[in-house]
Amino acid sequence: MAQTNMILLGPPGAGKGTQAEQLVADYAPVHVSTGDMLRAAVKDGTELGVRAKQFMDAGELVPDELVIGIVKERLAAADIQERGVLLDGFPRTIPQAEALGAAMADLSMVPPVVINLAVDDAILVRRLSGRRMCRGCGAIYNVDRDNVDVGDKCPSCGGEIYQRDDDCAEAIQERLNVYHRQTSPLIATYAGQGNLLAIDGSGTPAEVAGRVDEALAARGIGKCS
């Protein structure tokens, strides 16, 4: 089986989780997030995991060198060497991207294609600000999908429906601004290297998956049969 390596980028609300599941089903890479890798290294008590745990216990960010070391250890494992990797939430910065490129070259891995799901901020704000919760049972609803809004009663328990402060339009726009500031240089770098697949992330999950498949096929990357 050919090793297919992918990096999935996209703002909150762009539907990365759904597309990641589809990519795993169709192209069979090993799906890993930085959080998963860190937790596994800590649990297994690897040397890097033990060092990372000291930062996590102190409530501090784990430094890049440690994160990259842990990512490289994970990339070297047999499952990824055979099937390839789908990286989610990493890299986030240019230094991380450079270190990742060097680690993959060291391991003689095929350079990754970078799938960037682009969705207009206005659509993301609309999607994310439609979230409502129940004070009674904690159920999560969406204004558009479930037709449940503040002032209604929870369909399952009759409790009060409310909107979290984090889900208001202003807070979401600020989160998106932070995301764009952080990742635009990274996206520009990957585009400059010719490794970026810019995908229109609007529409249904199936429509987006169709665009991803077309872009991958244009690179000679086909689905597993």
Ligand SMILES: [Zn+2]
């Ligand atoms: Zn409820």
